[in-house]
Amino acid sequence: MSQIVSYPQLREFTRAVFIKMGCPPQDAETASEVLLSADLRGIDSHGVARLSGYVRLWEAGRINATPNVRVVYETPSTAVVDGDAGLGLVVAPFAMKVAIEKAAAVGSGWVSVRNSNHFGIAGQHAMMALEKDMIGMAMTNASPLVAPTFATERMLGTNPIAVAIPAKEQPAFVADFATTTAANGKLEILQRKSQEAPTGWIQDKDGHSSTNPHELKSGGALLPLGGDRDHGSHKGYCLGAIVDIFSAVLSGANYGPWAPPFVSFLPLAPDPVGEGLGHFLGAMRVDAFRPADEFKEHMDKWITRFRQATPVAGEQVLIPGDPEREMEKERRVSGIPLLDPVVKDLQEVAGKFKLDF
Amino acid sequence: MSQIVSYPQLREFTRAVFIKMGCPPQDAETASEVLLSADLRGIDSHGVARLSGYVRLWEAGRINATPNVRVVYETPSTAVVDGDAGLGLVVAPFAMKVAIEKAAAVGSGWVSVRNSNHFGIAGQHAMMALEKDMIGMAMTNASPLVAPTFATERMLGTNPIAVAIPAKEQPAFVADFATTTAANGKLEILQRKSQEAPTGWIQDKDGHSSTNPHELKSGGALLPLGGDRDHGSHKGYCLGAIVDIFSAVLSGANYGPWAPPFVSFLPLAPDPVGEGLGHFLGAMRVDAFRPADEFKEHMDKWITRFRQATPVAGEQVLIPGDPEREMEKERRVSGIPLLDPVVKDLQEVAGKFKLDF
Numbered sequence: 001m002s003q004i005v006s007y008p009q010l011r012e013f014t015r016a017v018f019i020k021m022g023c024p025p026q027d028a029e030t031a032s033e034v035l036l037s038a039d040l041r042g043i044d045s046h047g048v049a050r051l052s053g054y055v056r057l058w059e060a061g062r063i064n065a066t067p068n069v070r071v072v073y074e075t076p077s078t079a080v081v082d083g084d085a086g087l088g089l090v091v092a093p094f095a096m097k098v099a100i101e102k103a104a105a106v107g108s109g110w111v112s113v114r115n116s117n118h119f120g121i122a123g124q125h126a127m128m129a130l131e132k133d134m135i136g137m138a139m140t141n142a143s144p145l146v147a148p149t150f151a152t153e154r155m156l157g158t159n160p161i162a163v164a165i166p167a168k169e170q171p172a173f174v175a176d177f178a179t180t181t182a183a184n185g186k187l188e189i190l191q192r193k194s195q196e197a198p199t200g201w202i203q204d205k206d207g208h209s210s211t212n213p214h215e216l217k218s219g220g221a222l223l224p225l226g227g228d229r230d231h232g233s234h235k236g237y238c239l240g241a242i243v244d245i246f247s248a249v250l251s252g253a254n255y256g257p258w259a260p261p262f263v264s265f266l267p268l269a270p271d272p273v274g275e276g277l278g279h280f281l282g283a284m285r286v287d288a289f290r291p292a293d294e295f296k297e298h299m300d301k302w303i304t305r306f307r308q309a310t311p312v313a314g315e316q317v318l319i320p321g322d323p324e325r326e327m328e329k330e331r332r333v334s335g336i337p338l339l340d341p342v343v344k345d346l347q348e349v350a351g352k353f354k355l356d357f
Numbered sequence: 358m359s360q361i362v363s364y365p366q367l368r369e370f371t372r373a374v375f376i377k378m379g380c381p382p383q384d385a386e387t388a389s390e391v392l393l394s395a396d397l398r399g400i401d402s403h404g405v406a407r408l409s410g411y412v413r414l415w416e417a418g419r420i421n422a423t424p425n426v427r428v429v430y431e432t433p434s435t436a437v438v439d440g441d442a443g444l445g446l447v448v449a450p451f452a453m454k455v456a457i458e459k460a461a462a463v464g465s466g467w468v469s470v471r472n473s474n475h476f477g478i479a480g481q482h483a484m485m486a487l488e489k490d491m492i493g494m495a496m497t498n499a500s501p502l503v504a505p506t507f508a509t510e511r512m513l514g515t516n517p518i519a520v521a522i523p524a525k526e527q528p529a530f531v532a533d534f535a536t537t538t539a540a541n542g543k544l545e546i547l548q549r550k551s552q553e554a555p556t557g558w559i560q561d562k563d564g565h566s567s568t569n570p571h572e573l574k575s576g577g578a579l580l581p582l583g584g585d586r587d588h589g590s591h592k593g594y595c596l597g598a599i600v601d602i603f604s605a606v607l608s609g610a611n612y613g614p615w616a617p618p619f620v621s622f623l624p625l626a627p628d629p630v631g632e633g634l635g636h637f638l639g640a641m642r643v644d645a646f647r648p649a650d651e652f653k654e655h656m657d658k659w660i661t662r663f664r665q666a667t668p669v670a671g672e673q674v675l676i677p678g679d680p681e682r683e684m685e686k687e688r689r690v691s692g693i694p695l696l697d698p699v700v701k702d703l704q705e706v707a708g709k710f711k712l713d714f
Binding site: 073074075076077078080106107108110112147148149150151152153155163165173175177178179180181182198200201206207225226227230231232234235236237238239241242244245249250251252255256257273274284285286288289290294295298299301302305306309310311312313315316317318320 | 506602656659
């Protein structure tokens with residue numbers, strides 16, 4: 001049901017597709033690296049499985065392959081970047097570089113981005129800060145699939161938050177999570193396997209709890225982290241809302257239910273409140289707070305102590321980023337498994353551009 | 358079972374208690390205002406009900422009534438504040454002012470605080486930014502009561518996050534929430550009423566789901582937002598961890614299981630990794646991203662649109678901060694209801710300091 005492709009081979013193919021879309025070579029390089037970081041880290045829903053989606057958005061004229069990505073507003077520690085309808089996979093790294101430069105200059109840098117598109121996994125952008133001894137943050141709004149607490153209407157995306165924090169001897173702390181109980185990708189896995197979802201993941205069109213993974217096709221919605229009011233869904237709603245406002249209201253992108261859909265067959269809102277999707281990226285130098293070595297030694301201690309927390313029988317306490325780092329180590333060597341529908345998708349993309357896959 | 362005391366009367370009493378503890382008049386003023394903002398906003402667990410706890414910490418020599426609160430490390434957009442073991446109720450507003458000044462100068466300001474104590478409700482500090490047309494953020498670590506996903510050991514506090522965002526005609530967006538499924542205060546209410554907790558709030562000492570609100574007394578723990586792995590508790594664990602690291606590892610406070618307990622009868626860790634509790638406060642000028650009026654008009658639109666989201670039958674979609682603002686409006690007029698055990702507590706405090714209550 002799946003075949004394995006080596007990372008270099010898959011990356012070369014992806015790069016070639018972006019080149020065929022008209023991306024400049026450096027952008028094609030960046031975009032393929034960012035997109036495939038999802039596959040390497042085991043977040044298969046956000047990686048090469050979405051390549052055909054990006055191609056269709058480009059065909060629909062919603063992605064500009066040669067954007068003039070630029071800073072349009074700034075202070076010493078903040079900026080707004082206009083992505084010129086480019087690939088989020090390219091726009092977000094540009095914006096993160098701006099955040100890192102500002103952090104180098106004044107301690108921290110915060111960049112809100114408008115007029116962008118989906119940016120792959122948030123964690124990859126946040127992790128750009130690590131090698132500079134900075135804490136990195138990344139978030140984005142996304143297609144509206146999530147109902148706020150007490151709503152039946154889809155108003156927010158799964159709006160992920162990523163925070164990457166450097167350590168010394170220990171691997172970095174890397175949190176990267178959707179602000180919903182479960183990411184849409186997990187639901188897609190259940191759909192393929194025809195399995196029921198746990199309660200608290202989704203609701204039906206009337207707002208009743210549902211375990212049918214196909215519920216979104218009948219007007220249902222994903223639920224904010226917490227699931228229902230008794231279990232703190234208002235907190236998940238707050239988180240999703242904060243991501244939406246930082247990413248899109250600060251920058252001038254489309255927010256809430258106006259956020260453009262990822263799938264090209266869904267129309268854009270006829271009354272946009274901004275331009276494209278929004279992101280929010282941040283960087284803080286750890287030595288803007290205390291000497292970097294001191295900070296990183298304490299992070300080692302934090303990580304070591306949490307890893308040693310008394311576990312539930314048969315389990316092990318993990319540090320955010322552990323599973324993804326292990327997966328990356330493995331897949332860089334053994335390759336990336338692709339499900340048959342993904343292979344078929346990529347073959348179609350290959351056919352379209354007269355490439356081999 | 359409860360009596361009602363007017364806000365001015367309760368505030369005057371609280372101020373007098375802080376004066377008796379030896380706080381300078383201006384600090385007593387600030388501390389009483391911050392503490393009682395919890396009662397006004399309906400978060401009764403964090404308000405005057407804790408006054409006797411602060412007094413006991415002071416009696417135990419863990420609170421310094423006349424601290425030398427100061428900036429000990431800084432860059433143009435960041436700082437570390439040493440609270441000198443002062444009341445968090447005083448230290449956090451000091452640090453927030455530093456964040457606001459830095460934001461005024463360079464667009465954003467971020468302050469990590471060490472050597473502090475419990476700071477009341479996070480929302481009150483975040484809201485200080487609103488009148489300057491800034492987004493305010495506040496978080497703090499706290500006594501370890503929460504088990505990370507797959508752990509039986511209590512490693513984190515309920516570590517709240519608050520974000521306050523100004524609007525134009527609409528009241529501000531104010532999110533303020535513990536990063537657990539339910540705050541400890543909610544558990545205390547169930548304990549008093551001898552009611553069971555919903556599943557997903559707590560676990561027993563072996564890590565099994567429990568509905569016994571007294572479970573923490575037998576080695577149980579509060580659960581991160583999400584409740585269990587299937588429902589995203591690893592995300593709540595990430596959030597609590599990020600708050601802990603930003604508040605305490607950046608500043609040099611005690612983190613994780615080393616965080617000092619609020620109750621004075623529990624001993625401090627014999628091997629501290631820093632000084633006191635930690636907070637993290639931030640401010641971003643909205644006009645560091647786009648003209649303030651433009652931002653605030655879009656926030657009005659965001660708020661109005663979300664308030665109009667199609668509700669579940671019989672419900673209404675709320676904006677973060679709505680219930681607390683309504684409560685404050687009511688209680689400023691009608692007074693603050695105090696449960697009998699709280700009245701008794703305050704009478705004891707009054708007796709101790711020869712004050713009337």
